[in-house]
Amino acid sequence: MTPFFQVKNLLVEKSGFKLHHISFSMLKGEYVIILGPTGCGKTMLLETLAGLHKPSKGEIILDKQVITTLPPESRHFGFSYQDSLLYPFLNVEDNILFGAKARHKHKEDKTLKRLIELVHIMDIKHLLNRYPHALSGGELQRVSLARAILINPSILLLDEPLSALDPQTRQSMRCLLQEIHQTEGLSIIHVTHDFNEALQLGTKVIVMNHGTIQQQGRTLDVFKQPNSLFVAQFLQRENVIKGKLFYKGNDLWFKDLKDSWKLGPLSKDIFYQDEALYIMIHPGQLQIGKDHPNSWKTIVKKVVLNSTHVELYCKETISWHVSLSWNEFERQSIQEGSTIFLSVNPQSVHFIKTE
Amino acid sequence: MDLKHKGKLENYIFHSSFWFVFCFLILFFLLLIIGLFSYSDMKTILHIFKHPEFRFSLIFTLFTSIIATILASLVALPSGYLLSRKKTIGSTILDTLLDMPIVLPPLVSGVALLIFFGPFLGKHLTEIGIHIVFTPIGVIVAQWFIATPYAIKTFKQTFQSIDKRMENVARTLGYSPSEVFRKVTIPLAKNGLIAGVMLSWTRTLGEFGATAMLAGITRMKTETLSIAVFLNMSIGDMNFAIATAIVMLIFALCLLIIVKLFLGKEVWL
Numbered sequence: 001m002t003p004f005f006q007v008k009n010l011l012v013e014k015s016g017f018k019l020h021h022i023s024f025s026m027l028k029g030e031y032v033i034i035l036g037p038t039g040c041g042k043t044m045l046l047e048t049l050a051g052l053h054k055p056s057k058g059e060i061i062l063d064k065q066v067i068t069t070l071p072p073e074s075r076h077f078g079f080s081y082q083d084s085l086l087y088p089f090l091n092v093e094d095n096i097l098f099g100a101k102a103r104h105k106h107k108e109d110k111t112l113k114r115l116i117e118l119v120h121i122m123d124i125k126h127l128l129n130r131y132p133h134a135l136s137g138g139e140l141q142r143v144s145l146a147r148a149i150l151i152n153p154s155i156l157l158l159d160e161p162l163s164a165l166d167p168q169t170r171q172s173m174r175c176l177l178q179e180i181h182q183t184e185g186l187s188i189i190h191v192t193h194d195f196n197e198a199l200q201l202g203t204k205v206i207v208m209n210h211g212t213i214q215q216q217g218r219t220l221d222v223f224k225q226p227n228s229l230f231v232a233q234f235l236q237r238e239n240v241i242k243g244k245l246f247y248k249g250n251d252l253w254f255k256d257l258k259d260s261w262k263l264g265p266l267s268k269d270i271f272y273q274d275e276a277l278y279i280m281i282h283p284g285q286l287q288i289g290k291d292h293p294n295s296w297k298t299i300v301k302k303v304v305l306n307s308t309h310v311e312l313y314c315k316e317t318i319s320w321h322v323s324l325s326w327n328e329f330e331r332q333s334i335q336e337g338s339t340i341f342l343s344v345n346p347q348s349v350h351f352i353k354t355e
Numbered sequence: 356m357d358l359k360h361k362g363k364l365e366n367y368i369f370h371s372s373f374w375f376v377f378c379f380l381i382l383f384f385l386l387l388i389i390g391l392f393s394y395s396d397m398k399t400i401l402h403i404f405k406h407p408e409f410r411f412s413l414i415f416t417l418f419t420s421i422i423a424t425i426l427a428s429l430v431a432l433p434s435g436y437l438l439s440r441k442k443t444i445g446s447t448i449l450d451t452l453l454d455m456p457i458v459l460p461p462l463v464s465g466v467a468l469l470i471f472f473g474p475f476l477g478k479h480l481t482e483i484g485i486h487i488v489f490t491p492i493g494v495i496v497a498q499w500f501i502a503t504p505y506a507i508k509t510f511k512q513t514f515q516s517i518d519k520r521m522e523n524v525a526r527t528l529g530y531s532p533s534e535v536f537r538k539v540t541i542p543l544a545k546n547g548l549i550a551g552v553m554l555s556w557t558r559t560l561g562e563f564g565a566t567a568m569l570a571g572i573t574r575m576k577t578e579t580l581s582i583a584v585f586l587n588m589s590i591g592d593m594n595f596a597i598a599t600a601i602v603m604l605i606f607a608l609c610l611l612i613i614v615k616l617f618l619g620k621e622v623w624l
Binding site for chain 1: 518520521523524525526527528529530531534539542543545
């Protein structure tokens with residue numbers, strides 16, 4: 001399928017900061033999340049896509065047309081910042097219609113019909129005559145979104161739209177964004193540092209660090225298979241352990257700094273033999289029980305009870321984080337201080353090369 | 356002495372010493388104004404409005420100062436905006452250069468203007484029919500020169516306080532840079548701009564040194580209110596001078612109050 005939007009080898013330099021080797025593409029109607037720590041250049045990338053910074057190198061292509069040097073007003077991208085940035089001298093209705101006014105379409109029936117639709121979706125009808133200073137954080141953000149969507153943008157660019165909101169409002173805004181994406185069929189690029197947002201909203205995720213892309217792909221793929229220690233740590237993946245892999249007969253063994261233990265037979269080829277690497281095991285993939293021939297011993301240091309599952313923090317030589325169902329927890333009668341045996345299906349182990 | 360009492364005493368000394376200095380200053384300023392009023396009376400102040408010289412200098416001052424303020428604002432608008440948005444080593448040097456009339460004594464500014472519009476450029480200006488030295492136009496030029504940096508400074512600070520991203524959003528919504536300036540930047544800067552205009556006007560109303568040097572001190576020709584005070588003080592007409600000073604004082608105070616109301620905080624220069 002031909003990509004709807006493409007960025008090719010972008011280089012942007014501004015105030016001593018450099019975005020480099022930025023290449024990615026998105027399909028029409030896709031929800032792309034740009035994820036990265038503060039200061040990694042996410043906002044600068046978004047502003048460059050909007051035409052607010054000129055790239056020194058590279059191409060931006062929208063619907064087969066090169067738009068690299070097109071000014072922001074001709075790109076037709078909607079943009080919403082973290083702090084909503086509504087115009088304080090305009091009421092909510094005029095703020096939403098501000099983009100249509102630029103094109104002298106604010107009095108057209110089509111625009112006013114769209115305004116009514118959006119106001120209904122965003123649940124802001126009662127706010128239309130109010131001024132921004134009288135709105136709450138969530139309301140400001142909903143109006144800001146409506147303003148960006150009213151111009152029927154080719155792509156909606158969102159810069160940390162949920163960061164300034166309290167957890168409850170954030171969750172309802174996430175649902176709203178999901179609804180807008182689905183019902184309006186919008187192509188969205190959303191910048192955030194919260195990987196939970198990426199998991200809930202993104203169909204594709206791009207992880208950035210130090211001005212460049214570290215990894216990109218389908219959200220779940222990136223989450224399950226981070227390609228570097230940075231991505232694994234940034235996605236708060238646990239049970240990431242440094243060591244070496246080696247074979248003994250048909251069995252795959254892993255050796256960390258102190259111990260070696262057998263992961264079990266592995267059918268697929270492993271190219272990392274004797275190379276220093278990290279293994280990553282999802283807390284839910286660790287099985288508890290002595291029956292497994294390749295199990296290793298550890299001691300439960302802390303038990304955290306959650307409404308849906310139980311988490312165990314274990315340590316003997318290595319720290320392990322185990323997540324298990326309530327049924328399993330009760331069946332095993334585990335307590336803090338208990339000795340348990342862990343095992344893993346080697347197919348569930350993800351290998352990360354050292355940088 | 357226990358710690359609790361020591362803390363209380365320290366607090367008391369700290370606050371009362373600050374209040375003492377502050378009250379002393381306020382008292383001094385109030386006494387200055389009272390002193391000025393005590394030297395005159397309401398009848399003299401009202402009577403002065405009938406005096407042809409006062410009428411001339413009042414209308415002349417209002418006329419020249421309004422034109423000078425408009426010109427200063429027109430120049431300060433793009434200059435203040437550029438200085439607020441472009442931050443380079445060069446902009447700091449340019450900014451300092453534009454501050455020159457603030458740090459120079461107005462008299463010295465007047466000398467510089469006199470040389471520029473006299474021996475330096477005067478001949479060429481005369482050839483095209485422009486006479487600045489010792490004319491009412493000179494008054495406007497001197498007032499403009501002194502007031503412009505104040506307008507630039509206030510405008511610059513106002514533009515700096517505007518989030519650049521507000522302008523960015525407008526660009527993405529379809530506005531060109533000039534439309535963004537008119538429809539977003541100016542409305543956002545409105546209060547600061549009004550304050551800057553008022554502040555410049557206050558400055559032009561009281562201008563004396565540069566005006567005296569460039570336009571001269573000629574009764575009923577280049578006689579602004581400040582020059583009227585000086586002329587009448589020098590010939591010993593204290594009633595006229597002090598009544599004029601009081602009118603100027605009331606006018607300046609009213610303008611400053613308007614400035615502060617618009618700016619919403621202290622004017623920082």
